[in-house]
Amino acid sequence: MIEILFRLYERKVFPYFMNKALGQAEIMDNRRHILQHANGNILEIGIGTGLNLSVYPSSITEITAIDPLLREIPSAPVVVKLYPDAAEQMHFENNTFDTVVSTFTFCSVKDLNITLREISRVLKPNGRLLFLEHGKAEKKFVQKMQDVVNPLYTVFACGCNINRNYQQVLSEAGFKIINYNLYRARIFPKFLAGYLYEGVAINEKFENYL
Numbered sequence: 001m002i003e004i005l006f007r008l009y010e011r012k013v014f015p016y017f018m019n020k021a022l023g024q025a026e027i028m029d030n031r032r033h034i035l036q037h038a039n040g041n042i043l044e045i046g047i048g049t050g051l052n053l054s055v056y057p058s059s060i061t062e063i064t065a066i067d068p069l070l071r072e073i074p075s076a077p078v079v080v081k082l083y084p085d086a087a088e089q090m091h092f093e094n095n096t097f098d099t100v101v102s103t104f105t106f107c108s109v110k111d112l113n114i115t116l117r118e119i120s121r122v123l124k125p126n127g128r129l130l131f132l133e134h135g136k137a138e139k140k141f142v143q144k145m146q147d148v149v150n151p152l153y154t155v156f157a158c159g160c161n162i163n164r165n166y167q168q169v170l171s172e173a174g175f176k177i178i179n180y181n182l183y184r185a186r187i188f189p190k191f192l193a194g195y196l197y198e199g200v201a202i203n204e205k206f207e208n209y210l
């Protein structure tokens, strides 16, 4: 019974609130801003309810997407080829995509290091990773609050973590961040999703391809 209720929460209740929070005008502007860099063959990881679909540049007509929880995607100008893969183990060939997009998904993957290795593998040598994620705050005090709240938060937020530092993890995984911004999302409390990491990253070992 508890399992059924949790599945219902995970599939209906949480996505409803997620959509409300992550679909607000300020966040949609942030999405539009990072997605302007999308081009070529695109993979979006953890597409969720497809909030990005309305803000891809008009030149983008088709994307590939994955999400282990296949949800209903609204009809959009962009055609979506959707697969139930987890980002840690994707079925795509090496060097397939020009752009990989992660918006508010790195917070939810179980193993971020393996995910980044997989992204590196499926990206073409001159490919780009576009990310927009909420993560670890700048201020030490807020960071401490995030660390304390995270274990409980992650249960209610279906595996979402509020205290990951994407600049650090991406660098450690061999990505070079070529365009980066860390800023406050005014609509979220500081100690929850209040700090947004936005950027473009390339695979460091392929730096010379660009």
Ligand SMILES: C[S@@+](CC[C@H](N)C(=O)[O-])C[C@H]1O[C@@H](n2cnc3c(N)ncnc32)[C@H](O)[C@@H]1O
Binding pocket: 018, 022, 045, 046, 047, 048, 049, 050, 051, 052, 066, 067, 068, 069, 085, 086, 087, 088, 102, 103, 104, 105, 108, 109, 110, 160
């Ligand atoms: C907070 S939602 C964000 C959805 C969407 N990316 C957006 O920007 O609105 C996180 C999404 O990541 C998906 N997810 C969780 N674990 C994943 C994994 N290991 N691989 C790929 N997607 C995952 C969830 O099912 C959910 O749709």
